[in-house]
Amino acid sequence: MTATPGQPYSPSVPGAPRPARRALRGVRDTLTLMGLPLVVALALPAAFAGGGTRRWFGGRAESQRAEAQAAKDAAASAFYELDTAQRDLRISIETITAVDGSPAARRAVADFEALGRRIDEVSQQYINTVDAHDLDRDDLEASAAVRARTELTRAKDELDRVKRELDRFTDGLGPLLGKAETQLARLAPAVERARQALLAASNALDGARAAGLRADDLAARLAALGPELTRLNQGAGQHGVAGTLERAERVCREAEAIRAEAGRLPEKAAEIDHRLVSLRTRAQALTTRAEQVDPVLSELRRRFTAACWQDLQGVPEQAAQNVRQAEAKLTEAQAAREAQRWPEATALLSTARALLNTTDEAVSAAGDRLTRLNAVQKDPKQEIERTRFALRDAQRLAMSGRTTPDPRDARPLDEAVARLERAIGTLEGRHPDYWHFLTETEAVRRSAAQVVSRIREERGAGH
Incomplete structure (x- = not known):
């Protein structure tokens, strides 16, 4: 029939x-x-x-x-x-x-x-x-x-x-037919959403251009979706329902991404302009701060042993070099911003910021070193008591609920106590190495903290 x-x-x-x-x-x-x-x-x-x-x-x-x-x-x-x-x-x-x-x-x-x-x-x-x-x-x-x-x-x-x-x-045939009818019911709305997304992306690009932003990369991405729109218009009869649905969803996602990026372009341009100004100001401030490292080093050399300041000798020169490199990157970023090469401008700004961060840490380290050495030279007892308190706290926790400590806790804590005593002994000479003393007390406190952390983790898991 x-x-x-x-x-x-x-x-x-x-x-x-x-x-x-x-x-x-x-x-x-x-x-x-x-x-x-x-x-x-x-x-x-x-x-x-x-x-x-x-x-x-x-x-x-x-x-x-x-x-x-x-x-x-x-x-x-x-x-x-x-x-x-x-x-x-x-x-x-x-x-x-x-x-x-x-x-x-x-x-x-x-x-x-x-x-x-x-x-x-x-x-x-x-x-x-x-x-x-x-x-x-x-x-x-x-x-x-x-x-x-x-x-x-x-x-x-x-x-x-x-x-x-x-x-x-x-x-x-009920289940198969129901599934097929559901997909067919999704087809027309999905294609329409894709068309509307493409229209919204085009309008967003027009708005960006009206603000003086070319958005050439976004325009190229939108143009690449043209053949996909043609295939959508040809319909499911030629490309199949499943293929048309998948294409409509892909076009919708890409068009929405273009629209969102085009909408953010004015904000992105303003953000880059702000970062350029901010990083230039920071570079100038670091140049001034780097000039103050030499007097700090001079005082360190005069009052403390070489071990306390030798690793800081190259800070002034390195700081000046880093600032120059950062300023060069900022100049390149400015050119990329004017050419509206947004990814390039962003990458250059990130490089400049990393250079300035490194410089800031090095310059700050010199001043912090002098401050800490002055404090321990004046009164080392404060550093000693602080370290002993950390050790006693770890020992109390290790003995809590026990008559004898766990060897895994006792051994590192005993070694830390001995290490602290040796560090205190280095202060008895004519020219104490205060920086070595400070690094040793820091190491002792780290060992105590590791024991405390392990004990709490194990007890927490057992509970």
Whole structure:
């Protein structure tokens, strides 16, 4: 039961007798013009079929003729219902195949084709049966009418049976069809969102250009989406539903990113301008601070041993060099900003900032060194007590809830205590190395802190 797309279905099949096919087509075409369904045609009085008036004979023959005609009408109705159901199912199958390429969908198509062959088989049997019995004959015998009724009833039963198979198959397609219809329902909104996103990105670029920002890289990215829009406009019929959905979502994401970046361009330009001014000011301040390192080093050399200041000797020269490099990067960043090469300008600013951070730390280290050395030279007891407190705190925690300490805690703490005593002993000479003393006390406090951290982690896990 197949039809050429766009053409009405004809119940005729190859091999069927020509008179019956012409009669069925004639009735169908006439009633199509009248707006009546095929089943009505098959129920019309037989007098319309031949154009004349048939002679009617009473008795048993006419009763059998009427029963045969009723069987013929019932078979025609079953044939029409099966044809309608097959057409509806074909639409469902086409919906599934347009969206779903899964094994389950391919099996459904194969099963539908097999069912279609069975439908064609019983339909041909029905048409052959109709052609084989002319119920309008004047001389129709009762036995012929009975035989016609029996065969037409059998044909109807076969049509009904296949219709039930078709209905069961249709019911089983529910999940596949629901999934396909859901994707089809997503298709039009997804394509429209992509179009609107592209329009918004274009408008955002226009706004950036109006503010004097070229945004050439964003314009190139937007232009690259042009072919994708063309494919979206060509539709799912050419590129498939799944492919069109994926393309629409990708275009929407990229267009939205372009729109967002274009919208941030004025803010980005202002931020770069602010960073340029801020980093130039910081470079000037560091130049002034670096000039103060030499007097600090001079005092360190005069009052403390070489070990306390030797590692700071290169700070003034390194600071000056770093500041010069940072200023050169700022000049390059300014040029990149004017050319609106935003990524390059941002990278150059980051490099300049890193150079200035390094310089700031080195310059600060010289001043901090002098401050700490002055404090420990004046009163080393404060540093000693601070370190001993850290050790005692760790020892108390190690002994909490225990009669003897864990060797993993006792060993590093005993070593730290001995290390502190040795560091205190270095202060007894004529020229104490205060910087060595400070680095040793810091190391002792770190060891105590590591023991405390491990104990708390283990007890926390046990709890």
